[in-house]
Amino acid sequence: MVNKEKNFMSNKEQTNDQPSNFQDLAAVNQRLAVALAEQQRIAQLVIQKDLELYTLNDTLDRQVNQLKVLQLMVNEVRSLNNRDKALRLMARRLVQELQFSAVVVLLGPPPFTVGVKYSYHEIDTDELKRLPVIIKAFEKKIVYVDRLASAGPDEQALGKVLHATSFVALPLQCHQKFYGVFICALDDPYLRLSEHDREFLEIVSNAIAGTIESLDLEERQHYIDSLKTEFISIASHQLRTPLSAIKWILKMILNGDLGPLNAEQATYIDKTYKSNERMIELVNDLLDSSRIEEGRLEYTLAEVDARLLVKEILDQYRVLIDRQGVIVETNVDSGEPAMILADHDNLILALTNLIDNAIKFTPKKQTIKILVDHDRSFVRITVKDTGIGISAEDQQQLFTKFFRADNAKRMQTHGTGLGLFIANNIIRKHKGRIKVESEIGVGTTVTCWLPPAKGS
Structure with missing residues (x-):
C-alpha cells in the first residue's frame, strides 16, 4: 500500500514538472532562433562586405590600369610627328588594353571628318556624323549614358549606331579651341561606364585635343x-x-x-x-x-687624309691669314696620315667654316692652332684660337641657323650665322661629333671627332 502511494506521488510530480520542461525547450529554441538569425545577418554582412571589397579591388585595378595606359599613350605619342598615327595609336590602346568596344574621333566642325575609328563592330560613320547628340557634344555638352535602356531617344540612336550599351561623347577642346568629338563605348550588357570611367575619358579627350593641337602646329611650322x-x-x-x-x-x-x-x-x-x-x-x-x-646635300665617301684636307684649306686661306696678321700653328705638315672615310668637298666646307671663324675673330699677332691627331678610335681635328671668345649663354645656340653671338655682332665682322650650323650637320653626317669650348676674352676651341677609315 505504501509503494502504491509512492508511485502515485512520483507520477504526480512528473506531471507537474512537464510545463516547466516545455518552457525551457521553448526558451532554448527561441535563443537558437535568435542566434541563427544573428549568424545569418553576420553572414549576409560578410558577403556584402566581401562583394564591396571585390568591387573596390576591381575598381582600383581598373583605375591603375587606366593610368598605366594613359601614361603609355602619352609617352608613345611624344615620339610621333603625325596626327593620324597618334590618333590610331591612342584608339588602339583604349580598345585593346581597356576593353572598350569602340573608339571614334570625329574632327570638326560639322560636317565632321573621321580622325580615327577603332571598333569591334561595323559603324556607319556617315550616320554617326549626322546624329543630334554628336552636334550637342561638339557644342561643349558631355553626353554620358551608363545604361542605354534608360536613355532618351537621341542617345539610344547613338547607342544603336555604336552597337553599345553605355557610352560617352566628349568635346575635344584645348585652349578654348574645339577640334571635334571623342566617342568611347562599351557593348557588354553586364558592364557599364562608371563615373570614374567618364572622368578618365575626359582626361583622355583633353590629351587627344592637346595632341591634335601640338601636331597641327608642328605640321604647320x-x-x-x-x-x-x-x-x-x-x-x-x-x-x-x-x-x-x-x-x-x-x-x-x-x-x-x-x-x-x-x-x-x-x-x-x-x-x-x-x-x-x-x-x-x-x-x-x-x-x-x-x-x-x-636632304639634297650629296655624299660620296672615299678614304682621305684629314691632314691633307686641313693643309688644302690653309693654302686657300694664306692670303687672308697674311692680311689679318694672325699666326697659324699646325702639325699637318708632318706625321702619319690620319685616314677617314669622308666626302672630300663637304668636309672641306665644314672645316673651312671652322677655320674661317678662327681667323675672322682672332686679333692681329695672336695665335691660331690647327691640329690633327688620331688613334684607333677616332681622328680628332682641333681649331683653337685666342680671339674674342663666346659667352656660356651664346654657346647654347651656336649650332642654330642664323645665330651670331652678341660680341661678334658688335665687332661688325661679316657673317651669315650659318657656318656652325652647316659644319655641325656635315660632321654628324660623317658619324662624327663637334664640341665648342670658349671663354670671353680668352678664345675658342672647336674639336671634331671623326671615325677612322677601316684598317687605319
Whole structure:
C-alpha cells in the first residue's frame, strides 16, 4: 500500500514538472532562433562586405590600369610627328588594353571628318556624323549614358549606331579651341561606364585635343619652314649667277684689263669687289643650308687624309691669314696620315667654316692652332684660337641657323650665322661629333671627332 502511494506521488510530480520542461525547450529554441538569425545577418554582412571589397579591388585595378595606359599613350605619342598615327595609336590602346568596344574621333566642325575609328563592330560613320547628340557634344555638352535602356531617344540612336550599351561623347577642346568629338563605348550588357570611367575619358579627350593641337602646329611650322627653305633656295640660285658675273667683271677692272685705274678708283672697286665676295659667300651658305634641310646635300665617301684636307684649306686661306696678321700653328705638315672615310668637298666646307671663324675673330699677332691627331678610335681635328671668345649663354645656340653671338655682332665682322650650323650637320653626317669650348676674352676651341677609315 505504501509503494502504491509512492508511485502515485512520483507520477504526480512528473506531471507537474512537464510545463516547466516545455518552457525551457521553448526558451532554448527561441535563443537558437535568435542566434541563427544573428549568424545569418553576420553572414549576409560578410558577403556584402566581401562583394564591396571585390568591387573596390576591381575598381582600383581598373583605375591603375587606366593610368598605366594613359601614361603609355602619352609617352608613345611624344615620339610621333603625325596626327593620324597618334590618333590610331591612342584608339588602339583604349580598345585593346581597356576593353572598350569602340573608339571614334570625329574632327570638326560639322560636317565632321573621321580622325580615327577603332571598333569591334561595323559603324556607319556617315550616320554617326549626322546624329543630334554628336552636334550637342561638339557644342561643349558631355553626353554620358551608363545604361542605354534608360536613355532618351537621341542617345539610344547613338547607342544603336555604336552597337553599345553605355557610352560617352566628349568635346575635344584645348585652349578654348574645339577640334571635334571623342566617342568611347562599351557593348557588354553586364558592364557599364562608371563615373570614374567618364572622368578618365575626359582626361583622355583633353590629351587627344592637346595632341591634335601640338601636331597641327608642328605640321604647320614644318610647312612654313619648307616654304622658307624653298624660297631661299630659289632666291640664292637666282642671285648666284649675276653675282658671279659681277665678280669677274670687277676682277677684270682691278687687273686693268679694261683700262688703267687711278688710286681712288682702285680703292672703290676693291671695296665693291670685297662686298660682292661677301654676297657670294652668303648665297653659297644659304644654298648649302637649304640643301642640308631638304636632304639634297650629296655624299660620296672615299678614304682621305684629314691632314691633307686641313693643309688644302690653309693654302686657300694664306692670303687672308697674311692680311689679318694672325699666326697659324699646325702639325699637318708632318706625321702619319690620319685616314677617314669622308666626302672630300663637304668636309672641306665644314672645316673651312671652322677655320674661317678662327681667323675672322682672332686679333692681329695672336695665335691660331690647327691640329690633327688620331688613334684607333677616332681622328680628332682641333681649331683653337685666342680671339674674342663666346659667352656660356651664346654657346647654347651656336649650332642654330642664323645665330651670331652678341660680341661678334658688335665687332661688325661679316657673317651669315650659318657656318656652325652647316659644319655641325656635315660632321654628324660623317658619324662624327663637334664640341665648342670658349671663354670671353680668352678664345675658342672647336674639336671634331671623326671615325677612322677601316684598317687605319
